[in-house]
Amino acid sequence: MTNFGEYGTHRGAAVAATTYNRTDGRSTSQLIRDLSEQSTRLIRQKIALARAELTERGAQARFGVGLFGGAGVLSLYGLGALTAAGILLLSTAMTAWISAVIVAGGLLVAAGAAALMGKTQLTRAVPPVPGAAIETAKQDLETIHASIREGRS
Numbered sequence: 001m002t003n004f005g006e007y008g009t010h011r012g013a014a015v016a017a018t019t020y021n022r023t024d025g026r027s028t029s030q031l032i033r034d035l036s037e038q039s040t041r042l043i044r045q046k047i048a049l050a051r052a053e054l055t056e057r058g059a060q061a062r063f064g065v066g067l068f069g070g071a072g073v074l075s076l077y078g079l080g081a082l083t084a085a086g087i088l089l090l091s092t093a094m095t096a097w098i099s100a101v102i103v104a105g106g107l108l109v110a111a112g113a114a115a116l117m118g119k120t121q122l123t124r125a126v127p128p129v130p131g132a133a134i135e136t137a138k139q140d141l142e143t144i145h146a147s148i149r150e151g152r153s
Contacts, residue, residue, distance in 0.1 A: 046136065087099050087100045090103065
């Protein structure tokens with residue numbers, strides 16, 4: 001015979017799974033089933049939150065990339081006009097091909113600086129991680145752990 005404390009003396013471990021919770025009358029097996037269902041629902045909700053968050057960030061990124069591309073095209077036209085103006089200006093003081101080489105060198109230096117600045121910005125960018133979903137999942141885990149600890153005491 002196995003003694004299960006205040007629930008009395010019973011035969012077999014299967015009886016322990018059918019003992020009742022004193023606060024709401026549900027059996028231990030029902031509580032475990034409810035825990036399983038609620039955990040599954042919670043995980044699905046967290047996945048849905050992460051999807052929604054990533055979709056929103058993706059839409060913002062697409063719009064930003066489009067604007068950035070348009071600005072790049074317009075800047076290219078402006079840079080072409082400034083290049084021609086610079087070459088024409090320098091050609092008044094020296095041979096035209098030398099003035100073209102000087103302007104091209106300046107443009108290459110500016111392109112290198114822009115590339116380095118762009119690389120720096122990309123490394124600073126936050127990876128597309130669903131921060132809110134992760135934070136709420138951590139809070140849920142802390143709540144579950146606290147509930148377990150309270151239940152044991």
